[in-house]
Amino acid sequence: MDNIQREDIESIARQTSLSQETLTRALKERVYPDANSWRKFLTLLFLVLGIGFSLAGIIFFFAYNWADLHKFVKIGIIELLVIALTALTFLPKINTQSRQIILTGSAVLVGVLFAVFGQIYQTGANAYDFFLGWTIFVTLWVCFSNFAPMWLLYMILLNTTLILYCQQVTGWPSLLMYGILYLGNGAVFVLAKMRQAPAYFIHTVGLAALTFATIGMISGIISFEKEYFSVFAPLVILTYLVGLWHGVQTKSTFYLSAVPFSLIIIISTFLLEMSNDEWMLLLIGIFIIISVTLVVRNLIQLAKKQSS
Structure with a gap:
């Protein structure tokens, strides 16, 4: 029970008859930082700032x-x-x-x-x-x-x-380089996830893998290096499907935002490569507006469900 979060306590309070006093005490004991926690945080913050400014100096x-x-x-x-x-x-x-x-x-x-x-x-x-x-x-x-x-x-x-x-x-061809970087960062992402590394590290490495996957797909669409793109594209699509499925199962905003935005960029590049006349540019603009709106709307709905 050491990993109790604020959302857990508030959910219990809504489903039971906990008094406001009991709820406040539970939040103070389990969620709100005390003086010792603030002291540790400020000590580490000033240490990080001191070392950072010293290195810059x-x-x-x-x-x-x-x-x-x-x-x-x-x-x-x-x-x-x-x-x-x-x-x-x-x-x-x-x-x-x-x-x-x-x-x-x-x-x-x-x-x-x-x-x-x-x-x-x-x-x-x-x-x-x-x-x-x-x-x-x-x-x-x-x-x-x-x-x-x-x-x-x-x-x-x-x-x-x-x-x-x-x-x-x-x-090496650019697509081969991006493929290696994508797979390498993806492997570190999986290992970090398995070892329960800090969330910021997992998300940063995951974003790096997604970035290399996105750039690789764009490079493959534009240059169409058939030898590598025929392997790279299915691998990326499969990974994105797994990421979306995992995001839906775990209700993770990270997967449900990063993967769709990457797909929007890739699809827009594909449409632009098909044609760059004014009608296609208009279609791409409409597609980006609608798709981004849908992604943001779904994220807001997910946030509301998690807070309710």
Whole structure:
């Protein structure tokens, strides 16, 4: 019973004869944050803001004083900061969540270190090398910290590395690249869902998978790479059907909003590819207005049912 939400308490109150006093006490005990909860929230908020502004300050410091600093000073400052932040995580008085936030800041500084090193020595490497090195050198921290924001940073690095690698090295067809990104992010989405990761992480990765699926479908419709599109399109359609079915079963606004909006974009692209005369543009405009209205209407009705 530790996962009781406000909606559960209000539903029980409507179906029973709970007094207003009992309802208020239950909300205070189970839902409303107390002084200790606010203290923890503000501590984490100020810690995140402090580390974030410090990282921004470090980056702007190097940008402004770049010409006046010796190369060893530049690298040495970053290395000392990485070591200092990492060493802070071993202090016994720091709680687990604070350690994870500090380690995330240290992982960002690793990227700054690679950027400074590459700028000093003008390595001439492709951009994907920078993100690949950054990804490799924070992998252990990501695995051992098991912290959702750090995993989110890791996913951004992986996606960026793969995109730049495909563009700068392999020359793969765009649809193949989007297919790999779609499947990779989709697999992480399923794993995160199974492991009951935080909702914001699940939704962010899910949106990334939907974005790559949408862009891939648009690319396939426009270029019509038959070899890949004949596999990519059915896979995306099947996934969307499963997503809509799951959204209806669980009454999840995420699935029932993200998937339909993606379908609207894909269908509009298909119609535009068929013809781009004024009548088709008018038809597409009417289709977008009607479909978006229906989606929003269904979401409002779902929200009303959940609150009733």
